Amino acid sequence: MxxxxxxxxxxxxxxxxxxxxxxxxxxxxxxxxxxxxxxxxxxxxxxxxxxxxxxxxxxxxxxxxxxxxxxxxxxxxxxxxxxxxxxxxxxxxxxxxxxxxxxxxxxxxxxxxxxxxxxxxxxxxxxxxxxxxxxxxxxxxxxxxxxxxxxxxxxxxxxxxxLGRGPTPDLPQGPPVRLGRAQVLRRGLDVTIAACGPYPVLAALEAADRLGRDGIRASVLHVHTVKPLDVATLAAWASATGVVITVEEHWASAGFGAAVAESLTELMPIRMHRVALPDAFVSVAGDQRHLLRRAGVTASAVVERARAALGQKDV
Amino acid sequence: MTIVSTTPGTLPLSETTARVREHIVGMCAGPEGGHAGGSLSLVEILATLYFRVMRVDPRFPGAPDRDVLLLSKGHGGLALYGTLCEAGFFPEEWLADYAMPDSHLMAHPHPEIPGVEMPTGSLGHGLALGIGFALAFGLDSADRRCFVVMGDGELQEGSVWEAAAVAANHRLDNLVAVVDRNRLQITGDTEQVGGAEPLAERWRAFGWQVREADGHDVDELTLALGTPPTPGRPTLVIAHTVKGKGLPFVEGHVRSHYARLSERQHQRALAALRSEREKA
Incomplete structure (x- = not known):
C-alpha cells in the first residue's frame, strides 16, 4: 500500500x-x-x-x-x-x-x-x-x-x-469510485471490514494484510458515502462472511458503524464490532494519527476485533 | 426603482385588512387555536406589502420576476394565510383546514402553501435567507427585492445580528427588513424580557437605513416600505404596532399571544372587530 x-x-x-x-x-x-x-x-x-x-x-x-x-x-x-x-x-x-x-x-x-x-x-x-x-x-x-x-x-x-485538514496517504487503486456505492478494495470470505475516512480505510487494509498472514481472508470496503448507505453491497459481503467490523474516525454513537449496524441487523443475524472513538472528548494535543492511535482506531484494534468475532463464530 | 404591484385588488385596503382579521380569529376558533396577537399586529404590514408594494402575481406564485417575502416571525402565519387568501393565492375554503389533521396550514408557514417561499418559525432565520435571495438578485442583475418580516422579540436571537452585519457589509440595498414592533412577547414586555431599545440606533450602527412608521397606517407603511433605498444600504422599517390589534379585549395584552376561541368567543370577537371598524 x-x-x-x-x-x-x-x-x-x-x-x-x-x-x-x-x-x-x-x-x-x-x-x-x-x-x-x-x-x-x-x-x-x-x-x-x-x-x-x-x-x-x-x-x-x-x-x-x-x-x-x-x-x-x-x-x-x-x-x-x-x-x-x-x-x-x-x-x-x-x-x-x-x-x-x-x-x-x-x-x-x-x-x-x-x-x-x-x-x-x-x-x-x-x-x-x-x-x-x-x-x-x-x-x-x-x-x-x-x-x-x-x-x-x-x-x-x-x-x-x-474533508480533512492535512495530507493523508493515497489509497491503492480499486474499482471506479461512484457516489452511493461502496468501493470493494479487497475480497475475502472470512470477515468483512467496512471503513469510512482516510485513516480508517488504511487501518482496514493493514488489518486485512495482517489477518491474511494468518490465513484469514478479509474483504475491505471503502464506504465513502454514509448516506445513502450502499446496503446492498454491505449486505452481500456481510452475508458471505457473517462478521462485519466497521472502522471510522467518529464517536461510536450514531456514526458510520451505527449506520451499518442499523441497516444490516434489520436484514440478517450478524456479528458486528465497531472500531470508533470512545464516548469521550479528546482533550489532549497530537496529530491526527496520534489521536486515532490513542483512541484505539488502529489496524491492531481491527485485527483483535476480527479475531474475537471469528472465535465466536467458531464456537 | 419604481413601486409596482400587480396584485389585483378590487376592495379598498381597509376592507381587505378587515377580512384578514376575521380570517385570523376564525382560525383561532379552530381545533388548536392560534397566535392571535402577533398575527393581528401584522395585518397592515402584510396587506401593504402584498397589495401596494411587492411585485407578486397570485396566478404565478413562482414567477421569476417576483419580489420575495419571508415571514421570519413564523408565528404570524395566520396573518400571512389570511393575506395570501385575500390576494388570491388560494381559495378561502382552505382556511377552514387550518390545523386540521394532514393540512399544510400549520401554525408556522410551510412552502407547500402557495405563496410561501420558505418554512419559517424557528426565530432568527429569515434575515440570513433574505441575504441569499438578495445576493442572487444581484448576481442576476434582477430588479427584485426581498422583504423579511421579523418580530421584536425575535431580535433577541443572536443570528439576527450576525445577519444584520453581513447584509450591511455586503451593501444589500435590495433587502428590506421589517420589525413588527408590538412590544410584547410570551412572557411580557420586550423591554423587560430582552430589551430591544435603542432599536433604531442599533440598526443604524449596524449600517442600515432605518425608517419608522405607524404599523397600522397603510399610507405610512407604503411610504416606508416602497420608497427606494439609500444606495448600498439595506433598509429596516420599524413598524409600531399593537399586539392583538382590532380586538379591544386583548389589544396590548400579553394574553393575546395565543388564543383558543370557543364558538361563543369567536362570535364575540367578530362582533368586536366589526364594532371597532365602525368606530374607525
Whole structure:
C-alpha cells in the first residue's frame, strides 16, 4: 500500500472550486473566513466568491436563499461548525427545502488535533445522516475527493462533504469510485471490514494484510458515502462472511458503524464490532494519527476485533 | 426603482385588512387555536406589502420576476394565510383546514402553501435567507427585492445580528427588513424580557437605513416600505404596532399571544372587530 502523503482533501477541493467556479455560472462559493481560498484568483467568477465573515449560521441561510433562486452554493467551514453550531440552519433552511447546497466541511474528525476538542468533529456523521434529504460523503483520499466532488455537483439535494485538514496517504487503486456505492478494495470470505475516512480505510487494509498472514481472508470496503448507505453491497459481503467490523474516525454513537449496524441487523443475524472513538472528548494535543492511535482506531484494534468475532463464530 | 404591484385588488385596503382579521380569529376558533396577537399586529404590514408594494402575481406564485417575502416571525402565519387568501393565492375554503389533521396550514408557514417561499418559525432565520435571495438578485442583475418580516422579540436571537452585519457589509440595498414592533412577547414586555431599545440606533450602527412608521397606517407603511433605498444600504422599517390589534379585549395584552376561541368567543370577537371598524 502506498504511504506517500498526497495532497490534503481540502486542497483538492479548493483547487476544484478554483477550476469549476469560472466554468459553471450556477456555482457560488460562500466562505466563512476560513482562509482556504487565500491567493486563489477566481477571474471572471470573482463576484461568485463571497466571504461572509465568521458567520456560519448566516452562511447556511444565505446558501439556502441562493439555492432557492437556482444557484448551487458551495459553503465552506470546519466540520465542527457545520454540524454543531450551524446545524439548525442546515436542517431547516437547507435540508427541509431539499436545496442543492454542498457543505464542504474541513478539519473533520480529529484532523485538527492540535487545535483541541472545540475544533474536532466526531459527531458530524451522526448529525448529518439523521437529516432527511441529506447526502453524506466522506472521501478516503485525494483522488476519491476529486471524483466524488464532481459527482456531488449532480446530486439534486444537499450534500455534506467531509474533508480533512492535512495530507493523508493515497489509497491503492480499486474499482471506479461512484457516489452511493461502496468501493470493494479487497475480497475475502472470512470477515468483512467496512471503513469510512482516510485513516480508517488504511487501518482496514493493514488489518486485512495482517489477518491474511494468518490465513484469514478479509474483504475491505471503502464506504465513502454514509448516506445513502450502499446496503446492498454491505449486505452481500456481510452475508458471505457473517462478521462485519466497521472502522471510522467518529464517536461510536450514531456514526458510520451505527449506520451499518442499523441497516444490516434489520436484514440478517450478524456479528458486528465497531472500531470508533470512545464516548469521550479528546482533550489532549497530537496529530491526527496520534489521536486515532490513542483512541484505539488502529489496524491492531481491527485485527483483535476480527479475531474475537471469528472465535465466536467458531464456537 | 419604481413601486409596482400587480396584485389585483378590487376592495379598498381597509376592507381587505378587515377580512384578514376575521380570517385570523376564525382560525383561532379552530381545533388548536392560534397566535392571535402577533398575527393581528401584522395585518397592515402584510396587506401593504402584498397589495401596494411587492411585485407578486397570485396566478404565478413562482414567477421569476417576483419580489420575495419571508415571514421570519413564523408565528404570524395566520396573518400571512389570511393575506395570501385575500390576494388570491388560494381559495378561502382552505382556511377552514387550518390545523386540521394532514393540512399544510400549520401554525408556522410551510412552502407547500402557495405563496410561501420558505418554512419559517424557528426565530432568527429569515434575515440570513433574505441575504441569499438578495445576493442572487444581484448576481442576476434582477430588479427584485426581498422583504423579511421579523418580530421584536425575535431580535433577541443572536443570528439576527450576525445577519444584520453581513447584509450591511455586503451593501444589500435590495433587502428590506421589517420589525413588527408590538412590544410584547410570551412572557411580557420586550423591554423587560430582552430589551430591544435603542432599536433604531442599533440598526443604524449596524449600517442600515432605518425608517419608522405607524404599523397600522397603510399610507405610512407604503411610504416606508416602497420608497427606494439609500444606495448600498439595506433598509429596516420599524413598524409600531399593537399586539392583538382590532380586538379591544386583548389589544396590548400579553394574553393575546395565543388564543383558543370557543364558538361563543369567536362570535364575540367578530362582533368586536366589526364594532371597532365602525368606530374607525
Amino acid at each position: 502506498s504511504e506517500t502523503a498526497s495532497r490534503s482533501s481540502r486542497e483538492v477541493y479548493r483547487d476544484l472550486v478554483a477550476e469549476l467556479l469560472p466554468r459553471d455560472e450556477r456555482l457560488v462559493c460562500l466562505d466563512s473566513d476560513t482562509g482556504l481560498f487565500g491567493g486563489v484568483d477566481f477571474g471572471t467568477a470573482r463576484d461568485r466568491y463571497v466571504n461572509l465573515g465568521i458567520a456560519e449560521h448566516t452562511m447556511m441561510g444565505t446558501a439556502a436563499g441562493l439555492a432557492k433562486e437556482g444557484r448551487r452554493p458551495l459553503v465552506n467551514t470546519m466540520a465542527a461548525f457545520a454540524a454543531s453550531r450551524a446545524v439548525e440552519a442546515v436542517k431547516i433552511d437547507i435540508a427541509m427545502n431539499h436545496l442543492p447546497v454542498v457543505i464542504a466541511a474541513t478539519h473533520s474528525g480529529v484532523s485538527a488535533g492540535h487545535l483541541g476538542p472545540t475544533h474536532h468533529a466526531l459527531e458530524d456523521l451522526a448529525v448529518m445522516r439523521t437529516l432527511p434529504n441529506m447526502t453524506v460523503v466522506a472521501p478516503g483520499d485525494a483522488a476519491t475527493t476529486e471524483t466524488l466532488f464532481r459527482q456531488a455537483l449532480s446530486v439534486p439535494g444537499p450534500v455534506y462533504f467531509r
